[in-house]
Amino acid sequence: MSNTTLEKYILAVLTTNPNRVTGGVPIFVFQSKEEIQEKIGMFESILGGMGHQLDHEIYLVVRH
Amino acid sequence: MGQYTLPVLLGILFGFVGRVVLLKSDYRHYPTHPHGMIIHLTLGFIAASLGSIAVPAIMEREYTAVTFLAVAAQHFREVRNMERETLTRMDQMELVSRGTTYIEGIAMTFEGRNYMAILIALLTTVVTTLSQRWWLGVLVALGSIAAALYLKSGKELGSIAEIRPARIRIEGADLYVDDIHIMNVGLEISRELIMKQGLGLILKPKSIDSVVTLSNLGQRQAILHDLAMGLGVYRDDDKPSLVPLTRRDLNDGRIAIFFLPQIKDMEEAIDILQRVPVLENAVRVPTQSDAHLERGSVHE
Structure with a gap:
């Protein structure tokens, strides 16, 4: 991965309760x-x- | 030049032999061969030549020859840069990276060993020239190579920490190794994989000094890298939930290692961990600080 990648960043939230x-x-x-x-x-x-x-109810996809 | 021929040749020979002996490629396969080896052997030969040729120059009262050695030092600093650059670039393509501390350590070692070659060559030539006895030179050369071999080996992890297997467990979405929390795993398939393939180990520091040394992130990355080298790693680039991790217990400084190996073999894992080098740059000895010494061993 290149150095410009964002770190500790929430990429998406998956939920059953918006x-x-x-x-x-x-x-x-x-x-x-x-x-x-x-x-x-x-x-x-x-x-x-x-x-x-x-x-x-809530799941996060996070880049570390 | 006749009187210096033998001393110089002996110096070059033993300086080079010293470098060959110190150049060891092991299971980590570094330096790579053949080409990585050729580079370092050639540089070792140059180093040995510089060391031994400086002696007759000084004997002939050509004192400016010392600047020659300064050029050599400059040159070998380049070696360090070269190693650092190569390793840093390669590190981006590793599934489990070495980490910068490990890389600095390796680069430093390469520079240092060239200086060893210079010193061995210098010593051999000086002794042979002054004593006019070739066998004395050989003796000193062998002695200094032995000393270099003895000095080169740093500490290993087994000497600063107790290594023992630990149980991996998952509570809800949280992954633990023994009682130390590692991470939250959202994906159920990953949880199953972790329970099936994961290895958990605990490092218990043997002293206050090793608590601090083991807390170093570079040291911990080096541990993971060596494990990955030895056992393979069960993951791919797109599976961040299978990434090996170390976590630290803040209360007593124990380190929990979570790792998914390709070859699941706990005994071999412990064996590998015993031999992980303690990185020169990670070593701290707070017990040697003046503040600590003045207060006595109250905290021990």
């Missing part, structure tokens, strides 16, 4: 936790970030 997330971050709303688990691996690969689970 009411709890706002702001200038791409937010993806899913129907269920299982659906998030299905997709978050793809998000990791595409964005080169790591998936973290904040609680049962």
Whole structure:
């Protein structure tokens, strides 16, 4: 990776409850936790970030 | 020049032999061969020549010859830069990087060993010239090579820390090695993979000094890199959740190592860790500070 990559940056938020997330971050709303688990691996690969689970509704993809 | 021929030849020969002996490529495969080796052997030969030729020059009262050695020092500083640059560039392409502290350490070693070649050559030539006995020169040369071999080996991790296997567990989304928190893993597949393939180890520092040394991020990266060299690494560029990590217990300075190896073998992992070099640049000895010495060993 080049040195210009942003560090410690939230790349995307995946959630089942959009009411709890706002702001200038791409937010993806899913129907269920299982659906998030299905997709978050793809998000990791595409964005080169790591998936973290904040609680049962909110997942973050963060570049470290 | 006749009287100096043998001393100079002996100096060059043993200086070069000294460099060859100190040039060791091991499982980390550095320096690479053949070309990395050729570069360093040639430089070693040049270093040995510089060291031994300086002696007759000074004996003939050509004192400006000392500047010659200054040029040599300048030249070998370049060696350090060259190594640093190469390693830093290569580091970007490693799945588990060496880290800058490790790279500086390696670069420093290469520079230092060229100076060793100069010194061995210088000493050999001086002794042979002054004593007029070739065997005395050979003896001194062998002695100094032995001394160089003895001095070159730094400390290893096994001598400053106790290394023991530890259990990996996942609570909710949080990954722990023993009781030390490593990270939050959001992806369930990754959690399963971690439980299946992960290795956990704990380093327990043996003294206050080693607590500080082990806390160094460069030292910790070097540990991970050596593990990856020895056991392979179970991840690819797009799998950040499988990245090996070290975390530190703030209370007692223990280091938890989390690692996904290609070859899962705990005994070999411990063996590798025992031999990880303690980086010169990471070593700290707070117990040697004046403040500590004046207060006695209250904190020990």
